[in-house]
Amino acid sequence: MKYLGLILCLALLLSCKQNKILQSPDGQIQTTIQLINGKLSYQVVKGEEVLIQTSTLGFKLKEYGDIVDGFTLINRSKNELNETWTAVWGPKKENVNHYQEAKLELQHKTSGLFINVIFRNFNDGVAFRYEFPKQDGLDEFTIMAELSEFAIVGNPKTWWIMADFDTYEKLYNETPLSDAKWVNTPVTMRTNSGLHISLHEAALSNYSGMTLKLKEKGRKNTYVSELVPWADGTKVKAKAGLKTPWRTITISDNAAQLVESNMIVNLNEPSKIDDISWIEPMKYVGVWWGMHIGTETWVEGKRHGATTENTMRYIDFASENNIQGLVVEGWNAGWDKWGAKDAFDHVTPAKDYDLKKVAAYAKDKGVELIMHHETGGDAIGYEALMDSAFSLCQHLGIKALKTGYAGGIYPRGEHHHGQYMVEHYQKVVETAAQYGIMINAHEPIKATGKRRTWPNMMTREGVRGMEWNAWSDGNPPSHTVTIPFTRMLGGPVDYTPGTFDMMLKNFEKERVAWNADDISQTRTHTTLAKQLALYVILYSPMQMASDVVDNYIDHPAFQFIANANIDYDETKVLNAEVGQYITTARRSGKNWLIGSATNEEARTLSITLDFLDKDTEYEATIYADKEGIDWLNNPEQYTISKKMVKRGDKLELKLAAGGGQAIAITKSH
């Protein structure tokens, strides 16, 4: 009797269980997609190690209730793609996009809805998305919750920032996963065996951003997607035909490979811009740091930074130092009303700023003027002015724009990371493309690889960047060696490295606090050589040198930035541990730049130049921390040395506590 029961159970199980195992092209990663008793779930294994155990998938819809149980399989298909596509800019121009795909076409019993789930296995991870195909009876619908689980095995060490619907400008925590209760993505983990996993999303459009929340009940350490709500509490206002963003699980054997992964960008559609000739990476400086440290103001008045005269001085500096771009903040009317509705006027210059003259002068000197549109979060006001503001840029020959959303969103109640703003940011990028404008967005939506589809979406902030060192307790040394493994997995970052006046002493007497933060203890928490290293490590195709130019004039270390070609063809991470150190090598043509940085600990890292061309002589110019210094003691002291190097040579990089090293390797003639 006992056995009969068992046999019956087994038979029942077999009849209701449909498994599909999807392999990565190299066979290392296996995703098991299961339909058991109408419930859809997946599991991820790398080699012998189970990384994600059975995790269920589903939704809660306003009009149709829970879409969790009662799926039946209508059809399933397989697909493989192995392509190489060329990016308009770096950090890697040639991108291999190789995956195995499984598509499950399902019908949900009680609602009758048809829903597809698509899984892709790459050598560097797994991704899945849902589709609500067009179907009879389905038009508009409302997602109240997405219920994608990520049941992590064990309790890996985790690097995370607290979930927030409006900002990613936070310091990272390093804790066991069980303490990372509610996080923004990317969230990155290291298992006991040393594998690295990062959860994020790709191709975020027409949807709200995803945070991840540990389930309070049931199995431990299981994240479930928690979407950023609309003001009315709903999550996504959807239409039939919806394809959700990809949910991504990047997997690598070590921290370096995590950074080298291009799975997220691969999951995005090819470029929608036909003529890309106007899209170009650039280095830039700005009438900017002065406002943050409080020596100048955005607002018109005696200490106004964006005067015609000061801007022309910056243009001269840029043109004399091989810097292609200049951003000028506070150039327009409205800064005195920052925070109010319709505060900013993106077409009317400040009284002491002759926009036409400045634009003509920049043209004459071969410098790109980067327009600045601070919206204060007023998306409604910005959309109303966008066309006239963009045509003004076009008219003046301005092809780059920094946007900003520092403040609560109008319409009130909407969030920076909710669907309303996801769609707004997208509208800005697409409209900008029509006007031939490249975008650098501050207070943005997270990077999800959309630069492949819209290569004018150059860079964005979405990180606790350099500015925090000007007016808060700042960013500790470990912060900048955590960002490459977390925030930057989504894409380029406008962190704006390059402070040379570390202690903010040079203009100390002129500083006036512009916000409530105490500026008496502020400083940048690195050595100067580390700032140069970060110029390479923290990749941005619009890469700012952040300091006021007065701190660069006749400064020998500025040669590294002046000479740098940041239009990278290739990137290699030579060594790395999350939150501890990283050494990144980037190639432009025949030449390489290397940046190596450490956290609060001094260390010596050794690298092998096995990536240089054979039988070729190179000259290395090395910008290193001076012996005996660290980020607390004489952080601005550094040495410059030169040596001939060739393929296979080993270099020992001595990094001070909170320090770094930057190396320019050029082919000698």
Ligand code: NOJ
């Ligand atoms: C915050 C941005 O991150 C910063 O770069 C900018 O200077 C201010 N907002 C003012 O727009």
Ligand code: CA
């Ligand atoms: Ca900011």
